[in-house]
Amino acid sequence: MNNLNNHKLINKRILEFYVSHNKFELEEIRKYLHDNWSLNFEALYGLYKYMLNPVLADYNYEKSLDSFRKLLPIFEGIHFLYSNAQLDLKKFNFEWLGVNSKYLLETLESNEFAETCTVEKTLVLTSVLENALANLFFVTTDNCTPPHLLRDLLGSKELDNIFGLEIMSLLKIIMGTPNAINLRNIVWHGFPKPEEIPNYYVTILIIIMHSLGSELKSKHIVQLMERPKASDFKILCEKVLNQLILPSEFVNESKGFEQIKNHVWLHKAFKQYWYRLFQYYERKQFRNFVILIIPQIELLLRFIYAQANNFDVSAKLDEYYITMDSIFECNITTDEANSKNKLINGNIIKAIGTARITF
Incomplete structure (x- = not known):
């Protein structure tokens, strides 16, 4: 990559x-x-x-x-x-x-x-x-x-x-x-x-x-009635925790920084986000962490998708962006052709293994 x-x-x-x-x-x-x-x-x-x-x-x-x-x-x-x-x-x-x-x-x-x-x-x-x-x-x-x-x-x-x-x-x-x-x-x-x-x-x-x-x-509109929030979000998180084996201890910040620093294909500018994410994780500032990591997860998956399918994933005018939804679709549809998404057809494990940032 x-x-x-x-x-x-x-x-x-x-x-x-x-x-x-x-x-x-x-x-x-x-x-x-x-x-x-x-x-x-x-x-x-x-x-x-x-x-x-x-x-x-x-x-x-x-x-x-x-x-x-x-x-x-x-x-x-x-x-x-x-x-x-x-x-x-x-x-x-x-x-x-x-x-x-x-x-x-x-x-x-x-x-x-x-x-x-x-x-x-x-x-x-x-x-x-x-x-x-x-x-x-x-x-x-x-x-x-x-x-x-x-x-x-x-x-x-x-x-x-x-x-x-x-x-x-x-x-x-x-x-x-x-x-x-x-x-x-x-x-x-x-x-x-x-x-x-x-x-x-x-x-x-x-x-x-x-x-x-x-x-x-x-117009005498000051405070608005807000839409109902997701009330079962904590329950959903607990279900995920029960199904996944996750580390019980927090990441070692210095070790994480070193892994990011030595990562080969991630541009140094994007590494700044991951340095910041490790800071938030270490401080247990999870709201800040979640807000910042969501677009970065999509970014990494977009890179993997680009490599697996030899596809331009940049943001362009007059075209839909390659987002999380399209990354996991089975087919790739363009003006020229309709092809299979190789990320879904078996290359995902290899690609993620190459691109992963180990926590």
């Missing part, structure tokens, strides 16, 4: 949405922020409304990229202002996020630094935002199940009726279409190296969530 070591998993056209220029005028930036740090969505929408066709939901790549380039200096300028301000996040309008606001604040207020922090915070922010929007859909539809896919949730008339075009168009550019930034899917499917996600996205997500909370508060 040496050829995967330096292989970029994000197509260069998609990476156009993940650049940093640091060219902005501070006085210009202030037009896009209200005094309470909520976004001026009307002013932001004015930057790109002529590039997108809201009636046809025409979020194609070229128009989305043009819109992003208009937004980039605003994103970077807001990030600069936010980074140099002493803000109390407990005063931000996060109540609408429900119980997850507690965990969000713990993540954002941590002073710990690691190379993976931007990706980690993006994982938490995107998942909390998606969950809160789904709760909002649930409440406003008399307890109807929200759409399974985020892009369908963002495209729902229910959210559009609450927030309107100016707000929803920005959310779609950031998270709602594979032809734009597609931030949530890029990070949660394990594609980026730590340095590939600019830190201004963390700031913009924070400000967006606060801004949505301010918008809901103006």
